[in-house]
Amino acid sequence: MSIDLGFDDGQQAVFDSLSQFCADRCSEEVVKSLAGGFPDSLWRELAELGVLALATAEGDGGALEAVAACEALGRAVFPGPIASTFLATQVLPAADRALVAEGGTVVAVGSPPLWPWAPVAGIFIEVADGRAWRCTPRGEVVAVETLGGEPWGRVRVEREADLGPVDPALSLYELTLAAYLAAAGTQLVEITADHVRTRKQFGKALGEFQAVAHPLADCSMALAAATGLARAAGFHFDAQAECTRVAAAAARLSACRAAVEAAQVCHQLFGALGITLEGPVFHISRRIRQLASQPPDDASARAEVIGGFGL
Amino acid sequence: MSIDLGFDDGQQAVFDSLSQFCADRCSEEVVKSLAGGFPDSLWRELAELGVLALATAEGDGGALEAVAACEALGRAVFPGPIASTFLATQVLPAADRALVAEGGTVVAVGSPPLWPWAPVAGIFIEVADGRAWRCTPRGEVVAVETLGGEPWGRVRVEREADLGPVDPALSLYELTLAAYLAAAGTQLVEITADHVRTRKQFGKALGEFQAVAHPLADCSMALAAATGLARAAGFHFDAQAECTRVAAAAARLSACRAAVEAAQVCHQLFGALGITLEGPVFHISRRIRQLASQPPDDASARAEVIGGFGL
Amino acid sequence: MEFDWSAEEIEYREDLRAFLVETLPENWAEISKDGPGSDAQAAYSLEFCAKLAEKGWLTQNWPAEYGGRDASAWRHAILGEEMWQCGEPRGAQYMNVNWIGPTIMEYGTEEQKTLHLPPIARGEVQWSQGFSEPEAGSDLVSLRTLAIRDGDDYVVNGSKIWTSYVNHAQYCFLLVRTDPESKRHKGISILLCPIDLPGIEIREIPSVVGDRYFHEVFFSDVRVPVSSRLGPEHEGWNVVAHALQYERVGAARYARAALTLDELARRAAELGMIEDEAVLERFGEARAACEAARMLAYRVIDLRNQGSPPTADTNVARVANTLAEQAVAELALETFGPDALEYGSFADSHFRLAMTAGVAVGATEINLNLVANRFLGLPRE
């Protein structure tokens, strides 16, 4: 045994089957049409495939399988609280965990007052100071329209049950979020590379201009690294290694930066077409923007641990 | 009267005569040969021209004349504690001020233990918490070799006299430093532009590659802005306007960033030639690096005031 | 070197602010929420510009003979800053004043001047700009929309894209190719084309930056009178180049970005974040970027005020303007996290605006090429 950065057969199978599922059921048009809503039927189908139960005692896999799943889902910019659900399946008691993993209810993970997916959520989990709490909403959920086209909401909550330390669930959240974002960014870069290969301006293909090609190359480099870091963190998670927390934090930090940079560069290269709702990139870049600033953050914990990283 | 960004005749005369002085007396070879030492005779000649007394009661000019001087000196990367001397001439009592302005002694402005120009300094001024103190060295000055090729030194000091609030002297320091750095950066960009216009690689002039041209264009943009901000701060200083402190801080921040970025870009474009001692850019970039991190900093004061800037 | 406004300029800015307070309706935030292309803001702009014209400020930078007051470039810049800062209540009419009117003065026939300039000066008419095409993008010289002479008309066929404000406009400043055999700069002409002619169809392109901001315009055998042509036939490129020079600096984005930054700082202070020195320093950096952009814009205005021809300084100013706006947008996101992404929120509006910056003033790349070429003397690719 030594270092091997490829997926094993089982992980590859998860990636392949979910890629096929997304190709069949979650096309670009579907993603665009779902903006602003929750993908009810798609979400249940995803749950039926067992994806949401990966990395649980009941599930058929571990963090690396979840990473493989998120790489496929990120490529398709599949909607829904994917990483949050992985977190929830780690901290909730068995019955709730099963309900969430089966797609029977949606989780909102964050902190008051602004929650992701709050208008459709059945379970609220607050993350703060290194712990997770099951919460109950108090009062009405005020729906909020977001840049990302996800239904968020404002609501006060009351802490109901202490779910214990949020580690290692937060690590799983960060590394699956990283895998998803790196994949979505890679998708964006590939769409843009395709565009600049064929689009001609001033007598040559856009991609022949270094001002176009180099920023794209920079992005693909950063995204490749983030993809690798997410996989490495998944490996450490499954091995219950001590460095999991920092590996996951490094993966998230790298993936957020790389994906946001990809969004900036692609918008620069697509110009007006990029900011149309029907265009080829906004449905991806908006989700990247939203996920990159999504709670739970717990920045202080991250800053504290990231100093001691090392293989 | 309205906004007019050019120098008036007097300021232009300062710039022109000092540019000529530098062309005669402070060539590239002279600057290179002076690295590591203090430019004794040059410094006295500069003082004889009245440059160091600009912006004092006795001197023939104001902050804008000092800015014009620094633009000429920065172009030539003239060595010596120029901005520090301007600060000193604002806070020292008359007799010391005259001595410094005449080039009779050299000032070290900063804070213990590491002082710029300490091995050759006759007067030490500590800047801290918004005040300036005249200090006396206690013990030996341990000479320190710097990246910038300036003679710095470590020495303990004892505070001897409270020179009062360091404002507006610190503003004059920051805006003259900004003018010098913006000019030095501009010089670097012009040398590099000249290089990439003539140097051919892969069958065309380097400057035809956007990967070369765009970073240089970025730098020239940032440097032009910094030059303007330094002049604006000089104008406000002379008008004793309330916004002087923040204008000077904005000028310094912009000039440091722009000049350091120019140093990075030029080194990238000159490759190995850039890091030779005899090459065309290291004698400039090293001074930029050194001046950009030179004390006094007083970052907290800067951060506090920079929020409220506005014309 | 002077860096103070004159007493008269200071007074003018105060008058303008008082006028805005008095004139803008209470629900202005609501009116302007969906952008200058929205029905609400387009309708209001007619009302507003008429009042601005009454004060003598709408076209004050025009020569007196065309209803202007020969005002200085600085005074016009102050108007631009104040308008942009409060969400541009002139709507699309800033184009009329800044470059469409002046270009008609320069190249128009007497008949065209009489027809077009007075309504612009009274704030009664809305124009749109028909430049980009689906296959040409920023590369205007590749345009393909054909206008073939047939008697006293041109017969226009083709399409334009990204045509802002066209849904509310009465006219389009339309670039066409009048010589079908021509290539690149040659054979292009300009038509001052009424929008209600038969054969013109408009399709909205929904976008992230508010209602009806972008459109596609299709021309099918549209007959435009030859008398609508601005300038000599086949030689419209020079006219366009001239017109673009007026527009070079673009909107006073730095001014609005600086205001936004103040508001962000106020909110950060409310949340107790501003005590963190690192946050303060980030605000300081963004502020320095805004001031740098302002400085570069003022350099261009300074030159214009002295009657100097446009230089690469204008491109420099445009890029800096864009960068400052983007820096503030990114700071908003980093400081306020997901709250900054809420639709209609202060930060979100700024962020969406910033997304248009690079598009609106011409691609950053093109500006950088011009800077490299004209400013640094680097060879063209």
Added chain:
Amino acid sequence: MEFDWSAEEIEYREDLRAFLVETLPENWAEISKDGPGSDAQAAYSLEFCAKLAEKGWLTQNWPAEYGGRDASAWRHAILGEEMWQCGEPRGAQYMNVNWIGPTIMEYGTEEQKTLHLPPIARGEVQWSQGFSEPEAGSDLVSLRTLAIRDGDDYVVNGSKIWTSYVNHAQYCFLLVRTDPESKRHKGISILLCPIDLPGIEIREIPSVVGDRYFHEVFFSDVRVPVSSRLGPEHEGWNVVAHALQYERVGAARYARAALTLDELARRAAELGMIEDEAVLERFGEARAACEAARMLAYRVIDLRNQGSPPTADTNVARVANTLAEQAVAELALETFGPDALEYGSFADSHFRLAMTAGVAVGATEINLNLVANRFLGLPRE
């Protein structure tokens, strides 16, 4: 997916560290202060490499028939990390092991193999790399140094520049043009040129990165035996391309940068700076950049270990390596201010090293071009 070292690899790294502790002299910091080109470090490298060879580690990645141990690419990578982290006590000899030896194995005659490989494997010989020329820079195919056949010799005239380590070397891996009529890739050959031949002159180019790092080498009617030519005449370009592939990832700069970062963090903590959350976050970001570069390097080693041909991944890794090193250098300057610029200080040494990064592994621009072309399929300019 595996991301743990094997027990054997962990043990090897521990053995290596123990060996370094035991072997490196107490004054190693002093010896290595002026860089690998200095007399002190060059002299010491001979002593050190002989000991490394004795342990069987110097050329462990070589095939057994040439004195190697057929070790895995991972094991060789571990050696590279540990060596670079402590200041590369192998000096210039890392080149011998990484690509000069392997290229001779691939293209050399039996005579050349016998002459050159054993001394390399024993750590007794120093080589230099004669690629760049004053007029060619990174554009190797423009090289002009001529080697004209005359009987059993080539007569070499021309000059090379930036030739590191040549002052201490016995040989130079020299690129020459053997067909004077040829252009670009054609007509280039490689000579395994002894440095002590009559007509070779060496001039040091003083630099910021330590003693005797750069040189210019002048060739005046130097007679080099034809038997020193590596590979077919006029077809040396393929040999170079092959050799460069071995060198692609470059030094394990990420590993040293990560160590430097740890040391910077330790010092920042001593000064009480690390309690500032913003400073911590900056360290976190720099650390993530190091780990990203490590990850990209490991991808390349992973492919190499599987025997896959080199891809644009190698260029990606090189650029990331450079960026990580520069990020740490800038962080040092920002965090420690002028203290970081003191000659010989921890931060200053790293900063100077970072200045060489872009130069040493080939210009960042060229690597980005290759990434764009090979990875994203973008057209070549």
